Amino acid sequence: MKTYQSMSKEELTSLKTDLEAKYKKFQEMGLKLDMSRGKPSVEQLDISMGMMDVLNSDVSLICEEGVDCRNYGILDGIKEARELLGAISEVPADNIIIYGNSSLNIMYDTVSRSMTHGVMGSTPWCKLDKVKFLCPVPGYDRHFAITEHFGIEMINVPMTTDGPDMDLVEELVSSDASIKGIWCVPKYSNPQGITYSEETVKRFARLKPAAKDFRIYWDNAYNVHHLYEDQHDFCLEILAECEKAGNPDIVYKFTSTSKISFPGSGVAAIATSKNNLADIRKQLALQTIGHDKLNQLRHVRYFKSLDDVHAHMKKHADIMRPKFEAVIDILEKELGGLGIASWIKPRGGYFISFESMDGCAKDIVAKAKDAGVVMTGAGATYPYGKDPHDSNIRIAPSFPTLDELKQAAELFVLCVKLVSVEKLLA
Numbered sequence: 001m002k003t004y005q006s007m008s009k010e011e012l013t014s015l016k017t018d019l020e021a022k023y024k025k026f027q028e029m030g031l032k033l034d035m036s037r038g039k040p041s042v043e044q045l046d047i048s049m050g051m052m053d054v055l056n057s058d059v060s061l062i063c064e065e066g067v068d069c070r071n072y073g074i075l076d077g078i079k080e081a082r083e084l085l086g087a088i089s090e091v092p093a094d095n096i097i098i099y100g101n102s103s104l105n106i107m108y109d110t111v112s113r114s115m116t117h118g119v120m121g122s123t124p125w126c127k128l129d130k131v132k133f134l135c136p137v138p139g140y141d142r143h144f145a146i147t148e149h150f151g152i153e154m155i156n157v158p159m160t161t162d163g164p165d166m167d168l169v170e171e172l173v174s175s176d177a178s179i180k181g182i183w184c185v186p187k188y189s190n191p192q193g194i195t196y197s198e199e200t201v202k203r204f205a206r207l208k209p210a211a212k213d214f215r216i217y218w219d220n221a222y223n224v225h226h227l228y229e230d231q232h233d234f235c236l237e238i239l240a241e242c243e244k245a246g247n248p249d250i251v252y253k254f255t256s257t258s259k260i261s262f263p264g265s266g267v268a269a270i271a272t273s274k275n276n277l278a279d280i281r282k283q284l285a286l287q288t289i290g291h292d293k294l295n296q297l298r299h300v301r302y303f304k305s306l307d308d309v310h311a312h313m314k315k316h317a318d319i320m321r322p323k324f325e326a327v328i329d330i331l332e333k334e335l336g337g338l339g340i341a342s343w344i345k346p347r348g349g350y351f352i353s354f355e356s357m358d359g360c361a362k363d364i365v366a367k368a369k370d371a372g373v374v375m376t377g378a379g380a381t382y383p384y385g386k387d388p389h390d391s392n393i394r395i396a397p398s399f400p401t402l403d404e405l406k407q408a409a410e411l412f413v414l415c416v417k418l419v420s421v422e423k424l425l426a
């Protein structure tokens with residue numbers, strides 16, 4: 001196999017003609033496919049339909065604490081929901097507050113509260129000249145959108161296969177008091193599917209921030225979202241590590257059942273130290289009399305234990321795994337050895353992260369779109385939508401059917417080849 005870089009101008013020109021003809025055929029097919037967002041497929045939503053039957057007018061709607069879930073009350077969420085979400089995120093129920101339907105909503109709220117009211121008595125961020133966040137890249141566009149919305153300056157920190165570059169994180173966090181947070185997706189990260197190593201988690205727990213109101217935003221969105229039964233990634237539990245390191249208040253851990261039960265209709269939670277929880281409650285008690293306890297009840301009646309959750313996630317994996325493998329197979333078969341692309345084969349989560357040659361990602365995504373396949377916008381995985389190398393593309397294989405996905409992936413690799421040839425000829 002010859003790399004594109006080793007081809008002569010004549011070889012590349014002839015290859016381009018051939019690829020253009022294939023691309024034209026795709027355009028004529030009138031495809032309408034979407035690989036842009038990490039949405040579960042209809043088949044995956046169907047797995048959770050039993051949850052719709054666990055509550056009805058004949059069953060008791062009283063939770064374990066004896067409270068009628070049809071009525072107001074229990075600001076922190078019902079005990080059995082705190083236990084379930086605690087088990088999913090590996091923390092004691094006492095360290096959890098259940099919110100509403102979205103963990104992203106909790107993250108937004110947490111940043112917003114820090115802006116207006118500060119963190120545990122410190123100066124509200126809005127009164128400071130400058131507030132900065134560290135952003136491991138590539139990362140999750142909706143995290144970056146929150147901090148951008150509040151005018152927080154974002155600093156890129158490169159990801160390694162062990163997690164964020166911790167030398168850089170330690171140096172920046174310990175020397176700059178305007179750095180107030182870092183966005184993290186520690187397990188099966190969005191978009192790379194990387195799980196932070198034990199050493200990385202320990203280094204996070206031992207950080208010595210210049211700002212006492214610095215917090216790690218630990219978004220545990222994919223903790224139980226394995227693709228392979230025999231190859232579960234392991235991520236050290238950070239709350240316990242922070243406590244051991246004498247840094248108990250440094251982390252907020254977020255989780256939800258969005259990609260376990262129903263996205264947008266699941267249960268979301270924050271897990272953190274007792275001090276942080278007390279700080280959060282001061283605001284929460286004014287925001288709401290309590291979140292949706294009937295939805296909490298529905299979840300705990302359906303998932304009676306963590307084992308039930310794992311068995312359920314295996315059903316998701318059985319649908320997701322062939323899709324991931326189909327895309328990876330096509331990438332390997334069509335692009336392997338050409339010297340124009342690289343990618344990471346994840347063992348869990350929702351995404352495949354793809355690297356093209358520098359300066360090609362935007363053109364590849366545009367070409368795919370012109371032939372009917374929508375990808376996540378190039379640049380979206382970086383703060384401000386600016387990928388300095390214009391090389392990262394997030395592939396989201398969950399939503400299309402397997403057949404649609406194969407077609408979309410075939411078109412995608414064709415676009416990668418075509419844009420790479422154009423770039424090398426330019």
Ligand SMILES: Cc1ncc(COP(=O)(O)O)c(C=O)c1O
Pocket residue numbers: 038101102103104105140185190219221255256257258263264268
């Ligand atoms: C890393 C990450 N966090 C959070 C979310 C959204 O979570 P929720 O539905 O709980 O708001 C997603 C959804 O794709 C995600 O990838």
